[in-house]
Amino acid sequence: MAALRKNMHLLKKLNVVSSCVCKPASLKHLHTSAPVLSVGDPLHYFMRDDVQKILEELTGFDVKKTFYQRAQYANKEPNYKVLSDVELEEEIEKAKEIKARRLQMPPFMDIRKPKDDLLSDDPDIAPALTSKYVFIDISDNLRRIPVESKRNVVCRHEDGKLKVADWEQSDRVVRMYYPVAGRNVFIPKMFEEEQLEKILTHENYIDILERACVQFEPDSSDFIRITHRIYEHIAQNGDFDVLHCTRFYGPMVFYFAWFNKIEPLLMHMMNNDHLTSAVHLINLKCMLHKEPSKSGNLFMIIRDYCLGKVKKEYKKDLKIALNDLEKRLEIRAKRMESEAKESNKEKVTG
Amino acid sequence: MAATCLRTTLQVVKTLKISDVGLQRVPVHQGIPRQIVALSQLLHVRYGSFFNRKDSDENWDSIRSVSNQGRKRGRASRGKLARKINLDSGKLGEGITGLVFPGLSKPINKDTASKDLGVQKSLTGPIERSTDPKKAGSNKRKNRLDPYDRGFRGDKLPGKKVDPPDPVDGYTFPGFEAYALEAKFVSNMVASQGKVYKHLVVVVVGNKKGLIGLSLGKGTTVKAALKSATNKAAKQLTYINVYNQHTIWHKFAEKFHQTTVIAEPRHLGFGKKCHPVLNILCELAGIKDIHITVEGSKRNYLNMARAFMVGLQNQKTHQEIADELGQNIVEYHVSRDYYPVTLASPSTDVEKMDTPKAVDFTLDSYHFGNRTRYMKPRKVRFYQKLAGYKKKQAMDYKRRNQSGAMIERMVLGLQPEFKTMK
Numbered sequence: 001m002a003a004l005r006k007n008m009h010l011l012k013k014l015n016v017v018s019s020c021v022c023k024p025a026s027l028k029h030l031h032t033s034a035p036v037l038s039v040g041d042p043l044h045y046f047m048r049d050d051v052q053k054i055l056e057e058l059t060g061f062d063v064k065k066t067f068y069q070r071a072q073y074a075n076k077e078p079n080y081k082v083l084s085d086v087e088l089e090e091e092i093e094k095a096k097e098i099k100a101r102r103l104q105m106p107p108f109m110d111i112r113k114p115k116d117d118l119l120s121d122d123p124d125i126a127p128a129l130t131s132k133y134v135f136i137d138i139s140d141n142l143r144r145i146p147v148e149s150k151r152n153v154v155c156r157h158e159d160g161k162l163k164v165a166d167w168e169q170s171d172r173v174v175r176m177y178y179p180v181a182g183r184n185v186f187i188p189k190m191f192e193e194e195q196l197e198k199i200l201t202h203e204n205y206i207d208i209l210e211r212a213c214v215q216f217e218p219d220s221s222d223f224i225r226i227t228h229r230i231y232e233h234i235a236q237n238g239d240f241d242v243l244h245c246t247r248f249y250g251p252m253v254f255y256f257a258w259f260n261k262i263e264p265l266l267m268h269m270m271n272n273d274h275l276t277s278a279v280h281l282i283n284l285k286c287m288l289h290k291e292p293s294k295s296g297n298l299f300m301i302i303r304d305y306c307l308g309k310v311k312k313e314y315k316k317d318l319k320i321a322l323n324d325l326e327k328r329l330e331i332r333a334k335r336m337e338s339e340a341k342e343s344n345k346e347k348v349t350g
Numbered sequence: 351m352a353a354t355c356l357r358t359t360l361q362v363v364k365t366l367k368i369s370d371v372g373l374q375r376v377p378v379h380q381g382i383p384r385q386i387v388a389l390s391q392l393l394h395v396r397y398g399s400f401f402n403r404k405d406s407d408e409n410w411d412s413i414r415s416v417s418n419q420g421r422k423r424g425r426a427s428r429g430k431l432a433r434k435i436n437l438d439s440g441k442l443g444e445g446i447t448g449l450v451f452p453g454l455s456k457p458i459n460k461d462t463a464s465k466d467l468g469v470q471k472s473l474t475g476p477i478e479r480s481t482d483p484k485k486a487g488s489n490k491r492k493n494r495l496d497p498y499d500r501g502f503r504g505d506k507l508p509g510k511k512v513d514p515p516d517p518v519d520g521y522t523f524p525g526f527e528a529y530a531l532e533a534k535f536v537s538n539m540v541a542s543q544g545k546v547y548k549h550l551v552v553v554v555v556g557n558k559k560g561l562i563g564l565s566l567g568k569g570t571t572v573k574a575a576l577k578s579a580t581n582k583a584a585k586q587l588t589y590i591n592v593y594n595q596h597t598i599w600h601k602f603a604e605k606f607h608q609t610t611v612i613a614e615p616r617h618l619g620f621g622k623k624c625h626p627v628l629n630i631l632c633e634l635a636g637i638k639d640i641h642i643t644v645e646g647s648k649r650n651y652l653n654m655a656r657a658f659m660v661g662l663q664n665q666k667t668h669q670e671i672a673d674e675l676g677q678n679i680v681e682y683h684v685s686r687d688y689y690p691v692t693l694a695s696p697s698t699d700v701e702k703m704d705t706p707k708a709v710d711f712t713l714d715s716y717h718f719g720n721r722t723r724y725m726k727p728r729k730v731r732f733y734q735k736l737a738g739y740k741k742k743q744a745m746d747y748k749r750r751n752q753s754g755a756m757i758e759r760m761v762l763g764l765q766p767e768f769k770t771m772k
Contacts, residue, residue, distance in 0.1 A: 067686035075617055078683040080713045081690075082671075084704045088678050091690045098687045186762050 042258055045288055046108045046251075054280050054287075055250035059103065065245035066102055068206065105250040106227075108258070109219040117164040119154060126160035134165060136173050148178050149217050167220065182214040191215070191226055202239040205230055209248050231255045235264045257285040263314040270302065270321045273328065278302055299329065410434050502626040507533040507551070508651075509626060512576050515555055515584035525557045528580045529630045532651045533572065552652050553579035555587070556634025563587040564631075564655055590662045594618075596638040599668070601717050604661035608647040611657040612723070616641050627651045628658050635662065668694035671716075676703030679713075 045051055083091060133156040137145070145151055153170035156162050165173070175185045189195050191212065199208065208230060216223035231252050234240060243249045256262045262285050269278040275298040282305050283293045294301045302325075306318045396402075401409050414434065416426040424430075501509025512528045532552040537545050548568045553576065556562040563586045567579030593599045597615040604611050611628070616639040622632050624642035632640055644654060668679045672694040679695075682688045696702055715722055733739050759765035 063686075063689070063691055067689055070685050073683070073685035074619070076684045077615075077617060078681050080693075081680045081682065082675055082707065082711070082713055082716075083678050083680050083690075085678065085695075085702065086704060088680065088690070088692065091680065095689050098689050102687060102689075184758075186764075189761055 041110060042254075043107055043109045045258075046254055051254070051284065051287060054284050055105065055253060056103075058253055058277050058280055059105075059247075059249045060245050061099070061103070062245040066099070068246070071207075103247050105247050106213050107218045108251045108254050109224070111221050111224055112167065112217075112219040115164045115166055115170075119162040119164065121161050123160045126158065129156065129158050129160065132157055134169060134173055136170075136177060138177060148174050171217070171220070180214065182211070184215065187215065187222065191222060193225075196226065196229065200230065200233050202237065202242050205234065205239070205242050206246060206248070227251070228255065235261065238264065238268060240265055240268050253281065253284065257281065257288050260285070260289070263311065263318065266302075266305075267314070267317060267321045270325050273325070275299065275302065299325075501530075507572070509630065512553065512580060515580045516577075518581075518585065523555075523557075523584060525559070526555055526561075526584070527558070527634060528553055528555045528583070529634065530576065530579075531627055531630065531655060532566075533575075536568070549575040551575040551579045552655070553583050554631055554634055554655065555580060555583040556631075556636075558634060558636045560590050560592055560636055561587045562590055562631065562635045562659070564659055566652060588659070588663060590635045591665060591667065592636050595636065597640055598637060598662070599665045600671075601714055602661045602665065603718050603723075604657045604664070605646075606653050606657035606660065607650070609650060609653045609657050610645040611654065611661060612643045612645065613658070613661060614641045615639070625654065627654055631655055631658055669697070671713075672696045673700045675716075676701055 135154050135156070137152040139145070149171070151170070151174055153165040153173050154162060155165040155169060172185060175183060179185075188211075190199060190208070196208075209227065212223055212226045216226075234243065234252065235256070240252075243252055253265065256265050262281055266278055266281060269275075269281065279294075279298050279301050282301060285291075286293045294304070303322060306322045310318060413432050416431065420426065495505075499511060501507070503509055507530045510530055512530050514526050514528050515523050517523065530551055530553055532550075534550050535547060536550045537547045540546050548570060549572045550566060550568050551572065552564070552566045554562065554564050563583040565579055565583035565586055567575045567577070567582055569575035569578055591599065593615065596618055598613060599615070601612075601614045603613075616623075618639060620639040620641070622629050622638070622640050624632065624640060625644050625648070628642050628644070632638075642658070648654065666674070672679050673696050676696050679693045680690045681693050682690060710722075712722075756765065
């Protein structure tokens with residue numbers, strides 16, 4: 001029992017940040033169901049090293065944005081320390097773990113398969129049953145139960161059938177027996193479709209995503225519905241910068257690439273002169289849809305993509321963005337040339 | 351004869367004016383005593399002596415007057431005289447309903463005499479009371495100030511806003527405000543005149559963006575003293591560096607004579623928790639969030655303000671501290687999971703220090719001059735040791751989350767009715 005308590009304590013500590021643990025050890029047990037899309041299992045692609053590398057590069061790091069102010073700690077005072085250069089390096093080395101945890105991407109998964117396995121059928125005991133009975137395995141076996149959602153939950157129905165409990169039942173029972181800070185037994189009202197629409201503003205994106213991460217499993221239908229709705233809302237309003245440098249930027253980019261909707265994000269990158277990230281995005285899309293990745297001049301790759309096969313709705317806007325980008329690049333090149341000439345002159349005269 | 355007597359008595363006692371038409375003389379019959387009937391009103395008549403004949407002022411003088419001799423000896427000074435009481439204070443007037451009582455609340459006229467002289471409603475209807483609290487009511491209420499402009503000394507000057515400074519060489523001090531901190535009466539002995547009294551006023555001037563000035567002025571009147579003080583303060587402006595436009599850079603403790611001011615920075619939205627004098631100083635300097643404790647003498651506002659001003663001026667930026675110590679200043683916050691953020695590192699021309707610091711060295715002790723602040727432990731009250739208090743605490747601990755949980759249940763539809771917890 002003591003071991004269990006210790007284990008729970010660890011989990012709680014982790015869950016201050018999130019319950020969506022995305023490390024290779026726990027990933028083995030998070031296999032998704034059969035592919036819904038024709039392309040394949042998204043998690044298989046999401047966890048590939050080359051994809052992860054691109055997503056991490058696209059996310060970036062900024063102290064203010066990555067470590068955004070959380071509401072519950074707004075009234076706390078900071079501590080100050082005086083450190084020499086050597087001590088500071090040690091501290092930063094230690095803090096790499098914090099940074100990695102803060103940038104841990106919640107996995108992009110498919111909806112899990114519904115459970116409805118019949119274990120046994122005993123109609124003889126049906127008269128004695130007045131309600132459903134739910135049983136949960138609460139043993140402390142880390143090998144068998146690496147994640148709380150993998151606990152065996154069965155349900156004896158009133159007609160005497162013993163079935164594996166469906167996801168809604170099993171989730172509720174697990175939440176009740178294994179409480180986690182910030183996770184409610186009943187799903188909060190804000191995640192209902194009607195209420196979610198009301199609170200969708202650019203200030204609330206991160207808060208909703210954080211809370212959804214704590215409340216749901218990454219492959220539950222609710223989590224997928226909520227995250228996808230927020231990504232769509234961001235694409236509509238062009239608020240991509242809100243999630244930049246946070247752990248939700250990677251899954252968002254992956255979502256756009258997976259469902260072939262990268263055009264709004266690409267235009268946003270072109271308008272802000274982020275050429276390398278634009279090329280990364282195009283390459284990611286090619287990777288997921290089994291097309292050959294491109295290399296060479298950054299601008300040429302972008303131009304080829306914009307003038308190639310694109311959806312009709314975005315064709316006009318993409319062309320305008322491309323022309324603007326070309327003009328800006330030309331002006332910059334001219335300025336660079338003139339500056340180089342001046343510096344050369346100064347060198348000669350000096 | 352009797353009618354005039356009645357009139358005079360009423361004038362004296364109630365100051366009512368009654369016209370002749372309003373009074374009717376009943377013809378005298380043999381054997382029946384004289385009667386006065388004020389048209390369905392029987393009035394009480396007091397047959398007296400002088401007070402019927404004299405005016406009300408003259409009557410009052412009979413009790414209040416003091417001879418010239420007595421006045422010189424001080425029999426009229428310091429409230430020794432009887433006070434004149436306003437007998438009209440309880441007079442019947444038009445109430446909220448607008449009722450008229452002829453002969454009592456209104457004089458009796460020709461028109462009213464012919465008609466019913468009983469109780470009637472006024473034609474104008476009920477009086478409209480103004481909703482503005484400043485205008486309604488007595489004179490005292492009219493002069494009442496808004497709580498934010500009232501200062502911290504009742505209806506006296508300290509803490510109140512005063513006129514801004516006069517322009518100097520065409521500069522009009524835009525956005526500047528002035529507050530009086532202290533006002534008192536001081537005296538000085540002069541050989542020719544003896545004791546000479548003067549008014550002393552302490553004034554702060556500031557623009558809420560870091561410029562602030564403190565000064566004191568004297569004058570024969572309060573107005574003159576205020577003017578000299580504000581104009582002097584406006585010429586002694588100093589710049590104060592405000593961290594992130596809301597708080598101070600670091601903790602500091604400053605002593606001026608017997609007054610010690612200990613100030614600490616606070617997070618955004620904390621507000622100002624300090625002495626009212628320092629509150630005004632902070633507001634004029636543009637500091638929004640701060641915690642200050644004052645130790646020692648708290649009666650001398652000038653010294654308190656000076657101590658705080660000196661402390662504010664001696665603040666160091668993070669860069670200055672880093673240069674002085676030759677090391678980095680690093681910030682940790684819970685919200686960032688204690689990720690180290692370097693605020694300042696020593697500039698290139700400064701010698702870097704890699705020697706280990708003292709064991710008990712902290713940035714706070716550095717600001718307090720190698721001392722640590724003693725925080726008084728909270729007092730345990732006598733009732734906190736009693737069994738009943740502990741029992742109550744236990745009950746409170748049981749119910750600590752119930753109010754929140756009930757709201758959550760109601761939101762989820764698990765508890766439809768609103769039931770208060772007992």
